Amino acid sequence: MRITGISTHVVGTPWRNLTYVQVHTDEGLTGVGETRMLGHTDALVGYLREAEANHIAGSDPFAVEDLVRRMKYGDYGRAGEIVMSGIAVVEMACWDIKGKALGVPVWQLLGGRVTEKVKAYANGWYTVERTPEAFHQAALKVVERGYRALKLDPFGTGHFELDHTETLRSVALVEAVRDAIGPERELLLEMHGRFSPSTAVRIAREVEPFRPSWLEEPVPPENLKALAKVADKVDMPIATGERIHDRIEFRELFESQAVDIIQPDLGHLGGILETRKLAATAETHYMMVAPHNVGGSVLTAASLQLAGCTPNFKILEHFNDFADAEIKRVVKGAPEVVDGYFALPDAPGLGVELDTDAAAEFPQQQARFDLWAEGWEKRNPRGTRA
DSSP states (O other), X not given: OOEEEEXXXXXXXXXXXEEEEEEEETTSOXXXXXXXXXXXXXXXXXXXXXXXXXXXXXXXXXXXXXXHHHHHHTTSSOOXXXXXXXXXXXXXXXXXXXXXHHTSBHHHHTTOOSOSEEEEEEOSOXXXXXXXXXXXXXXXXXXXXXXXXXXXXXXXXXXXBOOHHHHHHHHXXXXXXXXXXXXXXXXXXXXTTOBOHHHHHHHHHHHGGGOOSEEEOOSOTTOHHHHHHHHHHOSSOEEEOTTOOSGGGGXXXXXXXXXXXXXXXTXXXXXXXXXXXXXXXXXXXTOEEOOOOOSOHHHHHHHHHXXXXXXXXXXXXXXXXXXXXXXXXXXXXXXXXETTEXXXXXXXXTSOXXXXXXXXXXXXXXXXXXXXXXTHHHHOOOOOOO
């Protein structure tokens, strides 16, 4: 079996574009992969066009390791976010082909399952007025949908510092959400890497009574000493890793022991197998894995394949019930959360299919994600292609 070519489909939303790639073969099997970019979609599509000619076309889709190696190192450059994301979508599609050809789900090819269900946490649910009342009502709706965990960033436009008034407001939002979801559900707090260590520590102590299950990216991820400083002074698990694009770059993070949970993004780290290797290394450092997953349903399906065969897998992020409700029909067989959990898929490959006709109804947009603009989620209108 050989790859004859790829086709790329960009699905637009106001805050990011989802890039789906279908890998076609000479035996009629087609696989699908997905990633998402914030502001670099055209660069990704351009890279994929060149990679198709230089590395992908004519390759054996079963030889995943060889194809990844050639895409990563074959152009004699250092692979960054765009290249690793391009590798990821092609790699996922190859696993999809392999699973379909052999009639088994991908997790079966990666060691077999260690669980039958995967806990999910809701994200993308709090694009409402930034008041305790609005957050409380929105959180209640999450609970009504059966979720047993949810995440939020309550910190507004805070950057490096968070003044006294905004601190009180943010803490009130956390309190309102905890009140809505009760003591038995998990509450996860996101900081988006925006604060200084002293500010992160101060905020962590303010929200500690509401028992967050983790504090995510309290400081910019590239400064490990700053991260360790926070970890040493707060009494809650620290999570990070979504903006690291090569598993080799996690080495110092492991050695520092500054985090408890790593959050690789399969769509940026080179795909399923690269992330599986990273998870195995994390296991030797007694760290849990909770992938960053703000893409669409194909990326969710790929992340579930990893979850199924990973002993130290903790929980999976899920946006598709909230921020992506109108585009869920782009993917047939999209994974669904029932009573707070995904069932491990048992269909061959990734278990999903891209509906290209539906995808064409959501063209690429001039997407905008701006943490520093108050209420950007509500004000940003549906854009046009960049």
